[in-house]
Amino acid sequence: MHRPKDPPAPALRRRRHLRNTAVTLALGAVLFTVGAVGLSPAGSGRPDTPATASPAAGQARGIEAMRERVRRLPKDPVSWADLGMALVQQARTTADQAAYAQAETALRRSLTLRPAENLHAEIGMGALAAARHHFRDALTWAREAVATSPMTPASYGVLADALTQLGRYEDAEDAVQKMADLRPDSSSLARASYTFELRGDTGRAKALMERALRAAGTPGERAFAHTHLASLAQESGDPATALRQADAGLADVPRDPGLLAARAKAHAARGEFGRAVADHTAAVAAAPLPQYLLEFGELQQSLGHREEAEGQYAVLRAQETLRRAGGAPADTDAILFEADHGDPRRAVTMAEAAVRERPFIAVHDAYAWALHRAGRDERALVHADKALAPGTRSALFLYHRGAIQQALGDTAAARRDLRRALAIDPSFHPLYAPEARSAVRRLGGTP
Structure with missing residues (x-):
């Protein structure tokens, strides 16, 4: 018996009958800010590697092969652009800041060789930015790439x-829809999944993420899909399913x-x-990334384990020192860390x-929490509402938001939000889930 074919590209809006939505980031991690899957014009987001290889080792081998190619073909703009894109991916997954500078050098070399209509380099520069x-x-850069090759x-x-x-957000949905219409592959289906996830439509x-998994053509794409299926389960209070998804992915990409990280949380x-x-x-x-x-x-x-915790926090502080020296905008993890473990x-x-550069719900949430920790709860509530809008x-x-409402004396609203948080995921945070349960009891409710 043949398995039924997947349906065509998903319609992200049902002829505009759905309410206006914001396609956003959840969980303090950028899922697609560098296009974790499907960035290259050829469709593969990272070099394919044997399932037994570590991701870092596979990346290093792929990058060395690309370096050898540009040594042999120093005037080939596509080879330089591919090297630049691979270095962007390496920097993203290993927190190696030097790789970003190397990526920019390679991409700009490609643009020097082909200043106009250089699709590979335009996509690479967009991913780097x-x-x-x-x-x-x-x-x-993305608009230039679309103009070069619509x-x-x-x-x-x-x-x-x-x-x-x-x-x-609506413009972003239109771009995802166009991408899916052109090619409903793992990359576009993952982005469509993300759109529905952040509307709250986890079903x-x-x-759609299961379709992205079936469409995945490389171990890297399969790992990406399994990671986010694990996240969807974990954030819905289903750690057993999250564990199964993580185990399945690690069987393919150890x-x-x-x-x-997904398996650890499960x-x-x-x-x-x-x-x-x-x-x-x-x-x-x-990958010593701030989120992990x-x-x-x-x-x-x-x-x-206070000493062990401080070991991780020390690395975060060192990374923050480097970020400030380089003038890069802070990510949400850095903001939340500073609010909770540093200077609010x-x-x-x-x-x-950050919110001036990136008016995005995860940033609004981090801003709200920083304001709360600094004792500015009325302003904090404005941004907490934006994060959940x-x-x-x-x-x-x-x-x-519940903690902010509690600080403002709105007991009913605080109890409602804290109970909703625990209903969605009773173990949403190792420190704050227990605090939420205690707060609900103090406010006269049951967790």
């Missing part, structure tokens, strides 16, 4: 990612840091703390700069 959180620059789906992926981060989001939610610590340790060893460091540090803190007033300053089902966002 997004990875550095320069989203207006990313939008400019029928190339990857151009619309970069365009959608930039528009999303700039708060232009449609899961169905040592993938995103999958290791283990922690199930009370399997030794396994959670082991997986978090492996994830930060493979903060998650691991706060898990260790929740377990009473500095966190407010970081968030103010699209209907996104985020337990952490709801907890933040």
